[in-house]
Amino acid sequence: MYLIKNATVYTMADDKVREHTDILCDKGKIAKIGKDLEAKGAKVLDASGLVVTPGLIDAHVHTGGFDLASPDLNEATDPNTAQLDALAAIDIHSNDFKELHKRGVTSACFIPGSANVVCGTGFVAKTAGKNSIEELAVLHPAVMKCAMGWNPKGYGKRGQAPQSRMGVADIFRSALRTAQQYRDKKIAAGDDKDKLPPYDAKSEALIPVLEKKLPLKVHCEQFDMLTVIAIAKEFDCDYTLEHGWACNLYVDELVKGGGPVNFGPIGIAEGYGELTGGDVAYVKALDDKGLTVSLITDGPIYAPQVLLISAGEAVRYGISHHRALRMVTINPATALRVADRLGSIEEGKDADLVVWNGVPALETKAKPLYTIIDGEVVYKA
Amino acid sequence: MLLIQNGTVYLGKGEHKENWDVLLNGDRIEAIGPKLDAPKAKVIDASGKHVYPGLVLGLCSVGAVAFSEMGSWDNNEAAKPVAPEMDIRYAFDLRELKLQRFGRVGITSYGLCPGTKALVAGQISLIHVDGKRSSDVFIKEKIALKGNFTSTVKQTFKAKGTLETRMAMYQILDDTFRGAKEYLEKETKDYDEGKEVLCRVLRKEIPFIVAADTQSEIEAVKRIAKKYGFVPVISGAYEIGDCADEIIKAGWPVMLGDASFMLAGLKAKIDHSKLVKLYRKGLKLSIFCSGDQGYPPAYEQLLWVAAEMSAAGASGDEIMDMMTINPAKALGVDDLVGSLQVGKLADLFIACGNPAERFDNFVETTIVNGKVFYTREK
Structure with missing residues (x-):
């Protein structure tokens, strides 16, 4: 179980950019998206100042x-x-x-x-x-x-x-x-x-x-x-x-x-x-x-x-x-x-996410800091 | 006369001047400074915008390829491994140049170069990306000699039974310069066009720009350069990070190739963050030369490599220098292009910010040879 805390999230389910948002990944899926989420036993990934998108x-x-x-x-x-x-x-x-x-x-x-x-x-x-x-x-x-x-x-x-x-x-x-x-x-x-x-x-x-x-x-x-x-x-x-x-x-x-x-x-x-x-x-x-x-x-x-x-x-x-x-x-x-x-960050979908150090496709400095597939970190910069 | 007014003008090496003007007269930069007085000049308002020197693409074959003739491109004369007498000018097709989109990238000039197949491939010209006639496009001919010390050469000549190993490439290159040196030292001789070109390299009048991808290829080029005392410019240079010390010390320029094309294991080894560190130690790095690599050959990738360097930690100013003054120096044409300086060619672009930093720092206007070449549609 991973809990990504306090990220700027592009869910791609809609056109909104969600600031200070948490994402809970459980059993390979996205379990919950919201503010101030808590989950006992979850590994916490502090994403303050970072950007999360669905995996490309x-x-x-x-x-x-x-x-x-x-x-x-x-x-x-x-x-x-x-x-x-x-x-x-x-x-x-x-x-x-x-x-x-x-x-x-x-x-x-x-x-x-x-x-x-x-x-x-x-x-x-x-x-x-x-x-x-x-x-x-x-x-x-x-x-x-x-x-x-x-x-x-x-x-x-x-x-x-x-x-x-x-x-x-x-x-x-x-x-x-x-x-x-x-x-x-x-x-x-x-x-x-x-x-x-x-x-x-x-x-x-x-x-x-x-x-x-x-x-x-x-x-x-x-x-x-x-x-x-x-x-x-x-x-x-x-x-x-x-x-x-x-x-x-x-x-x-x-x-x-x-x-x-x-x-x-x-x-x-x-x-x-x-x-x-x-x-x-x-x-x-x-x-x-x-x-x-x-x-x-x-x-x-x-x-x-x-x-x-x-x-x-x-x-x-x-x-x-x-x-x-x-x-x-x-x-x-x-x-x-x-x-x-x-393709998007929605509850029930596969927990395939990328945590970026900037806004991808806008800021050239943006690169993956973490890549998450099926709720597991498969790459860490 | 054209007056670019009230912009933030980039002078290179991190120096930005706010509310400055740039005055263009004909094909040259006439003056740079605050509040320039030029009542007769046509004014371009650059308030709130940035003015950069036109980007210089180190090596590119676009314009000399003949895309429609797949398999018989005009930039490669690879009947024999050594052909320094080849002149890219005779492969140039204005119509091919006119089809391109250089203006929106901010590219104003480049080293039009022979291709990647021959060991010594021919002579490079500096050209503008625009001009009415072919003769208007050429800024300076025969500015450098192009060579290739890569597996492409082996593949090309293996089929012809001429050479198939790096040993043979080394030997033939060594023999070529030995012959040129003999020719140079002889008082009476029969004119040999190829050797004349090589003598210009030996006399350090022009650089020898050599594609070398791997560390071992780069090392081989270094050995030959030291043996004959010429200035090599390593292009491609994917593994330069592993063998840069001597190159930094010698002050030899390096032109980084395009790592985005044909990732075949090798180019994955490029470590851009290592390059940023070496740059700060003095490596004379310019980014992007496509040669005739590509899908077909391309140039917009310049800003892709810029984005890669940005993700690797280089600052926008550093990357801008790698795309302007550094390639101009590597080509030996920094008296003409590469920075906003009085007397240089009137090549520049106006943008809402540094395009190496953000994808939405749009290039608004590109000026080539003193004329507005591109204006962004709103």
Whole structure:
């Protein structure tokens, strides 16, 4: 049991900043938020002059599975690898994974890379406090990672498909159509095992997508985003748009489509074609119109501290502080469908908290003094 | 003439002057002081605001990359490991520069540099972030020689069968400077453009700016520099914290790289708080050089590294010096840029506070080469 005393608290459940507030953590959950709380036997953490926020959530990482010498999250042998599971690729003892919680990131969505059109499932997990990735997992599987554009077009270099955006869309749609037909055959077969279609691991993995139990999580940018929205509509799937660069060109379409946008990494230079349009200021229009926007690091492409810095940069380039903080806490929790447990400081939710020495995303000096996951201190500066 | 009136003017090393003016005439700073008299000048009211020298980015390849041509970027000529004769000027594309957002960051000039692939990669130019023509953009050409003593070089040339170990990198670099020294000492010789450039380094006319990430890479560059007596500037320098004593003593500048990109174990070893301590012991540190690292190459990360230094305990003034006068000195162009001083180029920005201290210390106006380049939309 931990009792955090006298902190400035950003709960992210609302827009208020609560001064001189206590938080009681019990059995891994937030038991109570209020003033002058007391709890017998609780370890007291005096947070006078300090700031508490929910643990940060990165909605899009490859951390722990992307050692560049041999990246375990890109199985580029088949443009449809829906049956693969990112859980098998994450090494919690890798340097980049061990850094996450020290930078205030308490949960993340770990996903396959973007080498294939349909890449496999990703999952949401905590970043410290347990000894295996299975125990750290919060929601597994959580998403079906897919990719558009340049990355899957890499097959073209080997003379294989896809070589073009037409080919990418074709493989994407074929995968979903095959899964639809497979599902229909299974339903028609009912209990009659003789009538069941031959087991198809790819289609099996895609059935939860067709049932909207898993959202498509699609690496896309520029006009590829419109392709994703069209395909998701055609097959009646939920989706999130990953990276979302140049989203400023498609605000109305994205808002109408309704799928959350996980934007970033930010700060890329401007050029032509892909890998441009990463200006964090672009997300303001989407956020203003009610779309769920989160910021991402694409870790380990960018380091874990960049998640908080991205929120700070959002403030620097015109987004309000509270909105920016939402983009690294409650918004990713919502996009990842784990907001019942993560993303804000509310009674009954997981006790994932960060105690800062300043106001994060406003004062540059702010760094985690304590990171708390499931009510336990996992990092102390 | 442009008169920036009544601001808090930063003169460097922690010195702030309240209610001072800065008078710009053409591309130069004409006067600085309280209540300047310039009846004909156009006035920018900086009351309640801060005036800082334009930020100087040590190394950056943006403008010389050709992003659209993935895999054949123009800033890397890595057919052979040693190519000092390469001149970044010929890779420059004004259109690429014009696409960028330097103004809102407060960056007004930078060292446009060759990339990270070759051991000796070519010559750096100092450029402004704005200009009507390519020729307007270049402030000073061939200000320094760029080299790389990193694993990227090994990876690049291993595929070509040219070199694949640090031993070979060392040997080739040693041989390069030995050859240049011989050339320098010969009275009659056939003109060799590359050796001419290396001779400028040996004569200490220009620095040799070398990317070196790990302690062992940094040590190797130090050995060569001492052997041939030139001034090295270590860039990247992620592990400089472990081997800074000699560098502090020699007074060699260091340009810290971007630790936010591609955390691959190594860069996690950066200890910013150690760097703050070394800075206070005299390490001539400037922050951020992207070279052609990035996703693609980038520059806004300058203020990210500033935020990292702030979280590590550096003061806003210290960080401001690391982004202005220190990189100007490292590039050898502190007679032109890096501080608000009469006679220097009219590069500055006006902000509601130090952007290294708070994310909401917005850059309001950026002036490049005497002209208003950026104004923040309200």
